[in-house]
Amino acid sequence: MIRIGIIGLGWWGKQIVTCLAESSRFKVIAGCDIDTKMAAPFATAHKFDLVDDYKALINRRDIDAIAVVTPHLLHEEMAVAAFGAGKQVFCEKPLALTAASAERILAACAKAGGVLGIGHERRYEPAMEEMRRLFESGKLGRVLHMDANVSHNNFRKMDPSNWRRDPKHAPAGAWTALGIHLGDMFVSFAGNPVRVTARTASQIFPVPSEDFVSAEIDFKDGPRGRITSLSTPPFYGRFTLVCDQGWVEVQEGGNVDKGIPSSFVHCGPDGSRQTRSYEHTNTVRMNFEAWADAVEGHAPYRFTAEQLLANIHILDAVTRSAAAGGTPVTL
Secondary structure, three states: OEEEEEEOOOHHHHHHHHHHOOOOOEEEEEEEOOOHHHHHHHHHHHOOEEEOOHHHHHOOOOOOEEEEOOOHHHHHHHHHHHHHOOOEEEEOOOOOOOHHHHHHHHHHHHHHOOOEEEOOHHHHOHHHHHHHHHHHHOOOOOEEEEEEEEEOOHHHHOOOOOHHHOOOOOOOOOHHHHHHHHHHHHHHHHOOEEEEEEEEEOOOOOOOOOOEEEEEEEEOOOOEEEEEEEOOOOOEEEEEEEEOOEEEEEEEOOOHHHOOOEEEEEEOOOOOEEEEEEOOOOHHHHHHHHHHHHHOOOOOOOOOHHHHHHHHHHHHHHHHHHHOOOOOEEO
């Protein structure tokens, strides 16, 4: 069993603790949040210690691993410090806000001989797993294009001062919350990105908060993709993989914490279509347990260092391209 500490006990930190309660592979020993008054009832209910200093948490001898679930600008500092303290690290997405920052985290992981976990649980969704199975079987042929949109209005309900609407912590609208997952999926299917063109806008939110982001991404071996995320409409989630022998489209019924099934459509080379539905599963736990397998040496983790860095290269380029009015960025 891996004894883990959680840095950051906001909405998603609590979600992780709740998901891990179903796992026999982890025991949450302690948590950390600067707002101990907010976090205390939750810590008491889940029977773990609570501190307000992350350095005290990462130096505890009764903890094997750390989950970093904090505002994005803090990821590098905390992940590097945790690796330096001899802990394994699971970092929420995005790993970092710039490629240089991601490289420093990956270097700290390599130096420590660790396994870096990452909060991209979407790869474990049953519909996405079936899409991958079809693709890897060769039935779909060569990937040509990917098109995805995940949008929701959760941030519309937040106070404008919330860090999730602060461009310093969350640049390019909802990219760090939503688009980053899609970038990970794109990289897993198409490989290394080579060119990014992005636009953002403040359509509903007051400036400087942005509520629209869209990017076109070219990949080294020829595939192209487009990702769009909005922060104001009701939930909409769609991922389409178009190949030369067929296509697959997944539509989600709601955000990951809602437990709603996903629909799946596979179109074959003759134009025939198969449609099915996939029930929600605890993908957060599945991702953590796959990371545990890698930490314990039972199996490799499916997220490679190259893929993690490629996805942050996309984020970095989206931010720079949008700031320059949509000027393409070559990677």
